Amino acid sequence: MMKCRFCKHSLEHVVVDLKNQPSANCLLSVEDLISLKQGKREPKGRLTTYICNNCSLVQLGNITAPEDLFTNDYVYYSSFSHEWVEHARVFVEKIICKFSLTSKSRVLEIGSNDGYLLQHFVFHNIPCQGIDPAGQAAKAAEKKGVNTIVGFFDKTTSQEIIQQFGACDLIVGNNVFAHVPKIREFINAIKLCLSEEGVISLEFPHLASLVEYTQFDTIYDEHYFYHSIIALTKIFSEFSLKIIEVTELPTHGGSLRIFLTHKANNKYPISRSVGHILNKELIMKLDRKEGFKEFQKKAALIRQNALNFIKEKKEKGHSIIGFGAAAKGNVFLNYCGINSDDIKFVVDDTPAKQGNFLPGSHIPIVEVGAIQDLKPNIIIILPWNFREEICQKLNFVKEWGGQLVTFIPEIKIS
Ligand SMILES: [Zn+2]
Structure with missing residues (x-):
């Protein structure tokens, strides 16, 4: 029986089963295709999503596909449009003002890519630090004046950041939080380098949009979690962190941006937006299996309509x-x-x-x-x-x- 990646309870309730799927970002070369024609089997795994009936976290089951049968390392680089950079600039302007960031503050972005976001902090003379596993993206970031650690964000790199850069007053994670399988370690590592009055800003696709609009294709093998405020409130509470504000965003067909602080930090009041989104989710029954009972049927209908067309x-x-x-x-x-x-x-x-x-x-x-x-x-x-x-x-x-x-x-x- 599969276990919840957060609370270790058995995962029993299937949200949706998307059949056997290859790794969704792993493109095939001509050579790969030839070897398949010669009888090599394409690695595939069952893509099944569950809801934990203990902590309500919606997540992928075990991915059974062997990962490195194909040798062409296809690395996915987000190519940022002008519009996206502009979106990042507006976010930075707002957040500097909202949390009174100054040249004495420290800003960290996890998954900082080519510095598309942090460059705007450089512009305002606010010290910033990026971390990203992609070496080429990090090089591009350095050219924009954004110091970037090449690596994954974990306890070790978090400690390195505290020692060399300092405790962080703002930690940004845009579309990384849902992609990290070891959720406990990740939250521990962020908490570790967050200053006493610091704020964490996370963005991720919202479970409510996934369900409401049957966006089953946002589920793929590198996207481990489908977050709701219901589950996250419980999860962060275990780490003595609290959600102070939630904003709905149109990105990826419906995302959330949340701000978090240490539980003991009373500098910011808890916004009404938190209760508002939480209520919306409760009405949709996203805390239990009943909220997902039509999902598989609706996905199958979309499939049938596409095939007929x-x-x-x-x-x-x-x-x-x-x-x-x-x-x-x-x-x-x-x-x-x-x-x-x-x-x-x-x-x-x-x-x-x-x-x-x-x-x-x-x-x-x-x-x-x-x-x-x-x-x-x-x-x-x-x-x-x-x-x-x-x-x-x-x-x-x-x-x-x-x-x-x-x-x-x-x-x-x-
Ligand atoms: Zn759980």
């Missing part, structure tokens, strides 16, 4: 392609059983991805220019959370009557 278009002789080769799309395609017989290719802006193939479905990834050459009838937008942006960018397909389609939460054609 594709079948109908294929019968009419229409050409179908995909847009965006990211984790989300792979989970969707593999759960639906859509492959290169259905979708000719997927276009993606990232040069490092082009020339490779999607895991499981084996759909080739090509450059965006291929849309003009083929003039496809149907383009399936896989990262539906960027629908608006992508529709604008691909507006030119209207010239030949091309249609842009998303399937989640329901089929939408424009």
